[in-house]
Amino acid sequence: MNNEFTEPTDELKRVAEEINLLRRDLQATSSALGRIERRLKATFPNYPSKQKQPKGKRQSERTRTSKTPQDLQAIFEDLVDRSNNGGDSAFAAKVNEFKDEDIIALSVEVGMGSHSRLSRQKAVDGVRKRVQEAMQLQFEKKPPTSKSS
Secondary structure (H helix, E strand, O other), X not given: OOOOOOOHHHHHHHHHHHHHHHHHHXXXXXXXXXXXXXXHHHHOOOOOOOOOOOOOXXXXXXXXXXXXXXXXXXXXXXXXXXXXXXHHHHHHHHHOOOOHHHXXXXXXXXXXXXXXXXXXXXXXXXXXXXXXXXXXXXXXXOOOOOOOO
């Protein structure tokens, strides 16, 4: 029977190859732009240099959390419990209750980055990863239950 759909592994390989080709093209484009800009600067000394873009105000205005490391640990344990009982939807519902600075601090507390480099989404993804790891470790630590009559 002729299968009209590609296998997931074949599709994954095709997409990975496309990404590699795009990455190579972007690098070539960036190199070409750099060469052109160096030639312009050499030819025209008054050519304005590239203006550095100021980093987003979001990071400079970001406040620190008022939560202590103990509070953050309790939040993390609560997230693990909720995820065990209600899955990812329970995790997402609880995480949505937190302010950006709190979820970023939690992510830093569990070792998933630094305050200056994390966006809310990256922090949530990092915390989710640690919660999944904690759940896996809890599963592995549980001794097998044996029924004895």
